[in-house]
Amino acid sequence: MTKYIIQRLIALIITLFLIMTIAFLVVRLMPGSFYDNQDLPETVIQAINAKYHFDKPLIVQYFYFIGNILHWDWGTSIAIQPNVPVFDLLKTRVPISLQINLISLFISIPIGIAAGSLAAIKKNTLVDHFISFMVVIFISVPSFIFATALQYFLAYKGGLFPIIYDAAAAMGTQKAMSMFLPVMALTFSPIARVTRYLRAELAETMNSEFLLLARTKGLTYRQAIMRHGMRNSFLPLANIIIPMFTNILGGSLVIERIFSIPGMGGMMIDSISVSDHSVTIAILMFYSFISLVTMLIVDISYGIIDPRIRVGGRK
Amino acid sequence: MNDDKKLLEVKDLAVSFNTFSGSVKAVRSISFDLNRGETLAIVGESGSGKSVTIKSLLGILTGNATIESGEIRYNGDDLLKYSESDFYKIRGKKISLIFQDPFSALNPIMKIGKQITEALILSNNMNKEDSKKRALELMEIVGISEPELRYDQYPFQFSGGMRQRIVIAIALASDPEILICDEPTTALDVTIQAKILKQIKKIKNERDLSVIFITHDLGVVANMADRICVMYAGKIVEYGTCDEIFYEPAHPYTWALLSSMPDLETREKLFSISGTPPNMLFPPKGDAFAQRNKYAMAIDFEEEPPFFKLSETHYAATWLLHEYAPKVEMPEILAKRLARMKEEGGTSE
Numbered sequence: 001m002t003k004y005i006i007q008r009l010i011a012l013i014i015t016l017f018l019i020m021t022i023a024f025l026v027v028r029l030m031p032g033s034f035y036d037n038q039d040l041p042e043t044v045i046q047a048i049n050a051k052y053h054f055d056k057p058l059i060v061q062y063f064y065f066i067g068n069i070l071h072w073d074w075g076t077s078i079a080i081q082p083n084v085p086v087f088d089l090l091k092t093r094v095p096i097s098l099q100i101n102l103i104s105l106f107i108s109i110p111i112g113i114a115a116g117s118l119a120a121i122k123k124n125t126l127v128d129h130f131i132s133f134m135v136v137i138f139i140s141v142p143s144f145i146f147a148t149a150l151q152y153f154l155a156y157k158g159g160l161f162p163i164i165y166d167a168a169a170a171m172g173t174q175k176a177m178s179m180f181l182p183v184m185a186l187t188f189s190p191i192a193r194v195t196r197y198l199r200a201e202l203a204e205t206m207n208s209e210f211l212l213l214a215r216t217k218g219l220t221y222r223q224a225i226m227r228h229g230m231r232n233s234f235l236p237l238a239n240i241i242i243p244m245f246t247n248i249l250g251g252s253l254v255i256e257r258i259f260s261i262p263g264m265g266g267m268m269i270d271s272i273s274v275s276d277h278s279v280t281i282a283i284l285m286f287y288s289f290i291s292l293v294t295m296l297i298v299d300i301s302y303g304i305i306d307p308r309i310r311v312g313g314r315k
Numbered sequence: 316m317n318d319d320k321k322l323l324e325v326k327d328l329a330v331s332f333n334t335f336s337g338s339v340k341a342v343r344s345i346s347f348d349l350n351r352g353e354t355l356a357i358v359g360e361s362g363s364g365k366s367v368t369i370k371s372l373l374g375i376l377t378g379n380a381t382i383e384s385g386e387i388r389y390n391g392d393d394l395l396k397y398s399e400s401d402f403y404k405i406r407g408k409k410i411s412l413i414f415q416d417p418f419s420a421l422n423p424i425m426k427i428g429k430q431i432t433e434a435l436i437l438s439n440n441m442n443k444e445d446s447k448k449r450a451l452e453l454m455e456i457v458g459i460s461e462p463e464l465r466y467d468q469y470p471f472q473f474s475g476g477m478r479q480r481i482v483i484a485i486a487l488a489s490d491p492e493i494l495i496c497d498e499p500t501t502a503l504d505v506t507i508q509a510k511i512l513k514q515i516k517k518i519k520n521e522r523d524l525s526v527i528f529i530t531h532d533l534g535v536v537a538n539m540a541d542r543i544c545v546m547y548a549g550k551i552v553e554y555g556t557c558d559e560i561f562y563e564p565a566h567p568y569t570w571a572l573l574s575s576m577p578d579l580e581t582r583e584k585l586f587s588i589s590g591t592p593p594n595m596l597f598p599p600k601g602d603a604f605a606q607r608n609k610y611a612m613a614i615d616f617e618e619e620p621p622f623f624k625l626s627e628t629h630y631a632a633t634w635l636l637h638e639y640a641p642k643v644e645m646p647e648i649l650a651k652r653l654a655r656m657k658e659e660g661g662t663s664e
Contacts, residue, residue, distance in 0.1 A: 209419040216373055217485050218407025218434040221399060227433065228422050235424060307424050307469045 001303060008299060012292050016285070023284045024065055027277050028058060034078055034275045048078070065281075075278030080271055086282045089267070094286070096167070097256065097263035100179065101248045104186035109241060111187070112194025119195065120202035120233075121225065131195060138192030143251045147185035147258045155181060164260040182259040186251055190244050197240055201233035235306055239298045246291040321388075322525050323349040323372070323493060328385035328395075330367050330376065339595045341367040343549040344385070349493065354519065354526040356536035356557075358572070359546030362592055365529045366415075368546075369495050371395070372527075373412060374402040407434050411486035413515075415498040417478035421470040428466035431485050439489055453484040458514055476507035480514065487518065494519070495527045500535060512539060533576055537561065542628070545569050548593055548603035555629030562653055564645065565623075565631040567608045574649045578656075586648060602634070610635060610643050 035045055049055040052075075053064050068075060074086040081089060119131040155163040166178035205211060206229050214224035256265035264283055271279035303309050330342040342364040349355050357365050370376045372387060374397060387394040389405070397405075414420035422430060431453060432446035441449070447466070454462035457480040470478055479499060486494060496515060500508035516539055519526050530536055536543060537557070544554040545568065553566040564570055574586035590607040593599045599606065605615035614620075614634050623636035635643050644650065 209414055209416060210422040212375060213412075213414055213420045213482070213485065214422070214433075215375060216406050216412040218403070218438040218489055220403050223437055228425070232422065232424055307426075308471050311469060311472070 004303075005300060008296055012296060015292055016288060019288045020066075020069070020281075020285060021062075023281050023288075024062060025058075027280050027284075028061070030272075030275070032275055034277075036275070052078070074282045077271075077276055077279050079274040079276040080267065080279055086278050089279065090264075090282060090286065093262065093264050093267050096261060097249070097252060097265065100182055100186065100256070100261065100263065101245065101252055103179070104183050104248050104252075105190065105241075105245055107183065108187040108190035108244075109194060112191045113198055113237075115191065116195040116198025117202055117230065119199040120206060123199075123203050123206075128199075131199070135192045135196050135199075138188045139196070141188075143185050143189055144254045144258060146188050147182065147255050150181045150185055151258065165262075167260075167262050182252075182255050182261060185255050185258075186248055189251065190248060193240065193244060193247075194237070198233055198237060201236055202229055205229045205232045238301055238305060242294045242298045242301070243291075246287075246294055249287060249290060320350045321348045322351045323527075324388040325368075325372075326386050326388070328368065328371060328387065329383040330364075330371055331381050331383055332377075333379045333381065334596075337596050338381075340598050341380075341549055341595060342371075343598065345546070345549070345551045346385075347544050347551060347554065349525050349527060351525055352523055353541040354528055354539050356528045356530065356540035356543045357546055358530055358533055358536060358543055360531050360592065362595070363546040364549040365531075365546055366497055369412070369497060369527060369529060372495065373406055373410060374399070375406075403438070407438065407486075407491065408489045409491055410493045410495065411489070411491040413479075413482055413486050413494065413496045413499045416502045417475055417482050418502060420482050421478055423470055425469075426466070427468055427470065427473070427481055431481070431488055434485070435488055449488070450484070453487055454481070456487070456518065457481070457484045458510075459484075475503050476511060479503060479507075479511055483511075483515065483518070487522070490522075492525060493527065494524045495529070497529045498531065501530075501532075508535070515539070533561075533572055545572065548598065549595060550603065550632070552604065552633070553629075553631040555625070555631075559626065559629040562657065563625070563629070564649075565625055565629075565636060566633045567610050567635065568604045569631070570645045570649055571607075573652075574646055578652060580652070580655060583648065586646070602632075612640065 034048075046055075053061050056064075065075075072087075074090075076082075077084050077086055077089055115131050119128045122128050151163055155161045161181050162178040164178070165182060166174060169175040169178065206225065211224050211228050214228045215221060219227065252261075252263065253265035253268060255261070256263045257269060260266070264286065268280065268283045270276075271283065325348065326346050327344045328342055328346070329340070329344045332339040332341055345364070345368065347355065347357075357368065359365050367376070367380070371380075371382060372394065374394065376382075382395055385395065389409075394402075394405075421427075428447065428450055431450040432441075432443075435441040435446040435449060436443065451462045451466060454465060459465050459477065459480055465473075470481075473481065479502075483499075494515075499515065500511050503511060512535065515526070518524065526539075528536055528539060533543075540557045542554065542556050543560040544551045545560065545566065546552065547568050553560065553564065553569050555563075560569060561573070564573055568588075571586065571588045575588060577585055588607055593603050593606065599616075601617050602608070602611070602615040602620055605611040608615065612634055620632045620634045620637075622630040622632050624630055625636070634640055645653075
């Protein structure tokens with residue numbers, strides 16, 4: 001197991017390096033530059049070029065970039081907040097995004113599990129059909145549509161919630177109210193995913209022989225489903241829940257924009273439009289890192305929660 | 316026959332399944348009884364309704380099944396009138412089931428020990444230590460070596476035969492009166508089959524169990540059964556003691572089944588029953604076996620034969636036994652074999 005984890009960590013570092021290279025090239029080769037639409041004197045441009053090595057060939061710039069990163073220097077922002085180190089910029093934004101995303105994840109899992117189990121146990125009844133219908137809607141309609149709809153009906157027409165996120169408010173009711181709509185918009189799709197997955201898993205487990213055996217050996221229907229059905233269906237659920245976090249992160253890029261949340265998403269879009277390259281690359285790296293780590297967690301967690309791998313692999 | 320010897324009595328049981336294409340008549344009015352301490356074998360090919368019959372005994376039929384008629388008398392109660400919570404009181408505790416496929420019958424991610432003790436703790440209110448002691452005892456009884464070590468292992472660490480032993484241990488956990496074996500050896504190697512059968516027989520004798528043994532393989536029941544019911548297309552076509560079925564079979568279907576069983580002397584091509592069983596969406600008129608029966612008479616296609624009594628314990632449902640029917644002898648291949656078996660003074664295995 002230790003050997004396996006080390007192997008995976010090495011692979012993770014290599015992958016990150018590749019992503020870094022690709023991100024650097026793609027971002028740098030984008031048309032447009034920081035100087036566009038700005039009336040800067042030639043001397044200033046030259047000074048900036050010299051400072052950030054923009055006058056060197058791309059390959060040389062690349063080595064500067066790698067060298068800096070090895071010293072944990074992610075560069076400085078030149079457009080969004082000039083002269084602020086990118087890492088400090090991220091430090092203020094990441095917690096806000098993570099907060100919204102983690103709350104959405106933790107809300108969607110129990111709801112999804114409840115709805116999925118209900119649909120599986122009441123399979124092919126009205127309840128199941130209704131849940132499945134909602135699942136299709138929640139999965140196929142993108143989250144930003146829900147976001148705008150919620151914003152319009154609940155916040156603008158209904159006046160129940162603030163229209164945009166209140167970044168200034170301290171932790172409390174006011175903050176919670178302003179977070180409600182973005183979190184809600186972000187939960188729809190994960191709830192639907194968990195529901196659909198669990199329904200399929202549990203329905204299959206409920207048809208299994210071992211569930212029948214659990215009943216014939218003297219367990220009630222309820223005990224059999226709880227002890228054998230649920231437990232067994234949760235196992236494969238683990239490997240969709242962890243990557244779902246990455247999914248929510250992706251969805252929140254747009255949602256943050258809609259609700260004016262000062263998180264990573266808004267900053268990423270801004271940094272691209274004003275050609276603040278080091279910020280874009282840093283955010284890309286952050287997202288890549290999160291997805292790679294979640295994948296690693298999935299793989300390792302399998303070895304821990306599934307006895308067939310845990311015990312079988314030990315030998 | 317003394318009535319209080321009868322432990323379980325099935326009368327006119329009929330079960331059908333609602334499917335998209337119509338109602339499938341899986342079991343069509345069958346009756347049999349199980350005496351205390353005996354082994355009753357129900358023999359028939361796939362789809363003859365054996366498994367459906369025993370699933371109705373335990374109340375574990377799937378949702379689309381309807382019990383059309385009949386009653387199942389156990390301890391004076393009609394099991395068919397039982398609610399789910401009534402069944403809870405007899406499942407595992409009075410009537411236990413051994414499954415056909417040990418590979419899918421055990422929960423793959425639960426420790427073996429827990430799977431045995433679970434029912435004891437939950438429904439017999441036994442405490443942890445007692446139930447563990449009992450589980451280890453049971454594992455010993457069913458022939459698992461090193462039960463202490465095995466107790467904490469998972470099903471994937473067991474071979475097929477070992478798993479079936481665990482399934483048997485689970486079935487025995489709450490000391491049932493009736494043990495139903497649903498083709499317990501079908502999924503296993505032939506060498507393991509013999510061992511498992513021996514084990515079941517031994518346990519049966521030691522604990523004075525009554526056993527219902529479901530199989531499609533007459534060879535398997537030869538050494539086990541006291542009485543045999545032969546089922547075809549949802550009906551019992553012949554029943555009698557083990558010797559009567561093996562030495563004096565009267566129904567053409569039983570003849571065919573026996574002829575299709577190889578023995579050590581078999582030199583010629585093995586007999587096979589031509590055709591396929593009838594589609595139970597549309598049960599045939601008359602004798603269901605008539606289409607595949609070379610001895611079929613005109614009446615077989617018109618009217619269902621009643622049971623004809625051959626002896627106090629032996630009945631067969633075929634018009635061939637009617638007093639007006641032409642005298643028909645069993646196939647030569649079978650007659651020869653029976654003669655040989657009688658000479659050797661034992662049933663073949």
